[in-house]
Structures are given as C-alpha cells and as structure tokens.
Amino acid sequence: SQGVQVPLGAGPEASVLYIEDNASNIRLMRHIAEALGGLELHVAEHPVEGLEMAASLKPDVILLDINLPGMDGFQVKARLEANPATRQIPVIAISANVLAETMTRGQSSGFHGYLTKPISIGALVSAIQEVTAPSHAGDALTA
Numbered sequence: 001s002q003g004v005q006v007p008l009g010a011g012p013e014a015s016v017l018y019i020e021d022n023a024s025n026i027r028l029m030r031h032i033a034e035a036l037g038g039l040e041l042h043v044a045e046h047p048v049e050g051l052e053m054a055a056s057l058k059p060d061v062i063l064l065d066i067n068l069p070g071m072d073g074f075q076v077k078a079r080l081e082a083n084p085a086t087r088q089i090p091v092i093a094i095s096a097n098v099l100a101e102t103m104t105r106g107q108s109s110g111f112h113g114y115l116t117k118p119i120s121i122g123a124l125v126s127a128i129q130e131v132t133a134p135s136h137a138g139d140a141l142t143a
Contacts, residue, residue, distance in 0.1 A: 012036070012038055012039065012125065012128045012129045012132055013038040013039075013132075014038065014039055014040070014059075014060040014061055014128055014132045015039075015040040015042070015057065015059040015060050015061075016033070016039050016040065016041050016042065016059055016060065016061050016062075016063060016128065017042045017043075017044065017050065017053055017054055017057060017059040017061075017062045017063070018041060018042070018043050018044070018062075018063045019043075019044045019047065019050035019062065019063070019064045019065060019068065019073075019076065020043065020044075020045065020063070020065040020068075020094070021045050021046065021065065021068055021069055022065070025065070025117070025119075026043050026045070028119065029041065029043070029063070029119075030043075032119075032121055032124065035121075036125065039128075042057055042059065046068075046069070046070070047068050047069075047070060047071040047075070047076045048070075048071070050062075050064075050076060051076065051079055051080065051083070051086070054080060054083075054085075054086045054089060055083060055085040055086050058085070058086070058089065059089060060089075060090075060131075060132050061089065061090050061091070061092060061112075061128055061131050061132060062080070062089055062090070062091045062092070063091075063092050063094055063115075063124075064076055064077065064091050064092065064093055064094065064111075065094050065095070066093055066094065066095035067095065067096070073093055073095070074109055077091055077093075077109055077110065077111065078109075081110065090112040090113075090131035090132075091110075091111050091112060092111065092112055092113035092114070092115060092127050092128070092131065093109075093111040093113070093114045093115070094114075094115045094116075094117065094119065095114070095115075095116060095117065096116065096117040112127075112130070112131045113127035113130065113131065115127060
C-alpha cells in the first residue's frame, strides 16, 4: 500500500478545532493542515479550553482526542451537545484505542467519524470532507 500523497492546496476548506493534549500529535496535525492548505487549524490543549473555543469559534469540524486529561472525549462530546452553541458542530473522534467496544461507543455517542492513531492523512481528509461537504449526503461517487 502506497503512502497517501497530499496534493498541495487540494484539501478540504474548513476551520478545524483540534482538542488534543499531546504535543507531537499537535505538531503532526499542524503539518497536515499546512500540507493540505485549506484547513484553518485551531488547537486546544485542554478539554475546558476546547469547549470554550468551540463555542466562540464555531468551527466547521472538531477533531477530538478521546484520551484527554481530566475529562475524556466522551464527556467533552456530551458537553458540546448540551450547549446550543456547539450542538450542531460535527465531531470526529481520534483515539489510539481500536477496540471494537470503543468504536461502537464512539458511534453511539454521536461522533461523525472515528480515526485511529497513527492518523492516516487520507482517512482524515475523507472524514473532514464527509462532514463539511455541502451535500452532506455522502455520495459514493466522490471517490
């Protein structure tokens, strides 16, 4: 399997809030955002900061690490849903945990996507495009 070649500037145009406490993961995401060109990336390193930024920025999509200090991703998701200002924002979960039960819990918790670490750029782009596409119907034709 070949590595995903990211054409410069060909990525989705979206404002993204990344809630993640791991510095190397944040660095990686910044690199990906720069390579894609169309992503406006905002980073929150703490869950509470993430909730505040989500409400003030109203990003197109939130990338949410499940394993956060103090409040896990499921709790953060519940708080986002409890706030009318952030309820409509699609949330993509990111986790190193690929256990089936976590995946199922992720789906039942209303996440719009679920990515596992190490993050595949192709999967990330697809997930963001799916939630930010105007049609939102998830056409099978947009391959």
